[in-house]
Amino acid sequence: MKFKIGKGEIKAYIVINGAKKFEKYAFEGKDGEVLFLPERKKIYVGIEKINAENLKTATASIIKALKKYKFESVEITPPNIKDKDLLIAFFEGFLLGDYEFDKYKSKKAKHPVKEICINSKRKFDEITKEAEIRAENINFIRDIINSMPDEITPAKLAAIAEEVALKNNLECKIYDENYLYENGYYAFYSVGKASKNPPRLIHLSYKPENSKRKIVLIGKGLCYDSGGLSLKPADYMVTMKSDKSGAATVLGIIKAASELKLDIEIHAILGAAENMIGSNAYKPDDVLKAKNGKTIEVRNTDAEGRLVLADCLCYAEENIKDFDKIFDFATLTGACVVGLGEYTAGIMGFNKNQIEEILKTSEKTGEHFAYLPFNKYLSKLLKSNIADICNIASSRYGGALTAGLFLSEFVQNKEKWTHFDIAGPAYVEKEWGYNPHGASGFAFDTVISYLKSF
Numbered sequence: 001m002k003f004k005i006g007k008g009e010i011k012a013y014i015v016i017n018g019a020k021k022f023e024k025y026a027f028e029g030k031d032g033e034v035l036f037l038p039e040r041k042k043i044y045v046g047i048e049k050i051n052a053e054n055l056k057t058a059t060a061s062i063i064k065a066l067k068k069y070k071f072e073s074v075e076i077t078p079p080n081i082k083d084k085d086l087l088i089a090f091f092e093g094f095l096l097g098d099y100e101f102d103k104y105k106s107k108k109a110k111h112p113v114k115e116i117c118i119n120s121k122r123k124f125d126e127i128t129k130e131a132e133i134r135a136e137n138i139n140f141i142r143d144i145i146n147s148m149p150d151e152i153t154p155a156k157l158a159a160i161a162e163e164v165a166l167k168n169n170l171e172c173k174i175y176d177e178n179y180l181y182e183n184g185y186y187a188f189y190s191v192g193k194a195s196k197n198p199p200r201l202i203h204l205s206y207k208p209e210n211s212k213r214k215i216v217l218i219g220k221g222l223c224y225d226s227g228g229l230s231l232k233p234a235d236y237m238v239t240m241k242s243d244k245s246g247a248a249t250v251l252g253i254i255k256a257a258s259e260l261k262l263d264i265e266i267h268a269i270l271g272a273a274e275n276m277i278g279s280n281a282y283k284p285d286d287v288l289k290a291k292n293g294k295t296i297e298v299r300n301t302d303a304e305g306r307l308v309l310a311d312c313l314c315y316a317e318e319n320i321k322d323f324d325k326i327f328d329f330a331t332l333t334g335a336c337v338v339g340l341g342e343y344t345a346g347i348m349g350f351n352k353n354q355i356e357e358i359l360k361t362s363e364k365t366g367e368h369f370a371y372l373p374f375n376k377y378l379s380k381l382l383k384s385n386i387a388d389i390c391n392i393a394s395s396r397y398g399g400a401l402t403a404g405l406f407l408s409e410f411v412q413n414k415e416k417w418t419h420f421d422i423a424g425p426a427y428v429e430k431e432w433g434y435n436p437h438g439a440s441g442f443a444f445d446t447v448i449s450y451l452k453s454f
């Protein structure tokens, strides 16, 4: 699908706040609501309030509605707004709405619309270019997450990262299970040791000349989370291919940042492993030593993401000097989904200003984040009688926060760190807004916008 200037076979109209009245039709102009009149070659979509989320949803809805027909081009006049971010969202929505995961279907999805024709005297080249880079990378992230666990093993994820690095001129280091074991990353190593597909620590770096700032992005890459010996019940295990969402997201972000030529040094660290069962599996009652020397009592092997991330955080702080920020992204806890619902991610950390900046950016990109505040009482719940810390809290309450607090024990530069728990919105088994069933690519847009103004 391409953007071009000119006329198209069918005309699309954005109806803002019910501005146009349709007496004959039951069309109220709700966000993303579509009125399609194919015989008149017109399609209308509602927006109640102009913001990035609604613009992306509106243009995505146009494409979804046109899929059943054979129109190859659609013409639209972009809304009369100056804000570049909103215009990017407007164009991005078309490409996000066209996404369908049909890799495993014998009959492939139809993509009838080949051209989005812009009917305007204004120039949009720079904006459509950025919208294309963003949407392509979101769809790249979605593809990785949606692909089945037997296909995307830790080694395969490493191969994908290497391919990206080669194409986009990034540095890429890949460390295997022997490296993890020999260098004392026992927490990470242990999570992956039952699987026939061994773990990988993947470190990509993008180093533009004369960059003044440096950021580290860490992603949980559980290519499968069966729960391990603390096995998940059958209903909860389904969708756990999506436990690699954090890793896929940071890979998409560093790829996009290099394509957008952002002026920031970026490090992406992907902790890839499979949490499986077997006689070689790590066990509840094991005590594991992380790279920073802290010992961890394992009481539940399903709280594995924090073990992988603990060692990834240690790796980052030992190997990357003088960074300005360190963010981690993880489908870390069911508790975060229970608390905030499926459409909102939790963000945690000690630097309130940093969190405020992220929240402000997310308002511009139309993604939902909520700040979850730590407190000293919750920290105490991670005490262990036999080791330095326990991998689960002693209380059933506040699980997203106690997981975040666990991670904080492996961070030295606490003021530079923010933790993103994306367990809810990363993967939803129904369409929502501009997102398809399955992987969403959540957090990508907010982080890219954050990096642009960083």
Ligand code: BES
Pocket (backbone or CB within 6 Å): 225, 243, 300, 302, 303, 304, 305, 331, 332, 333, 334, 335, 337, 392, 393, 399, 423, 424
């Ligand atoms: N990968 C899961 C968290 C998750 C749950 C992601 C639902 C997406 C949707 C994580 O590894 C996990 O199993 N966490 C446990 C922690 C518990 C054992 C303390 C959980 O949330 O139940």
Ligand code: ZN
Pocket (backbone or CB within 6 Å): 225, 227, 301, 302, 303, 304, 305
């Ligand atoms: Zn788990």
Ligand code: ZN
Pocket (backbone or CB within 6 Å): 222, 225, 243, 302, 304, 305, 331, 332
């Ligand atoms: Zn997990």
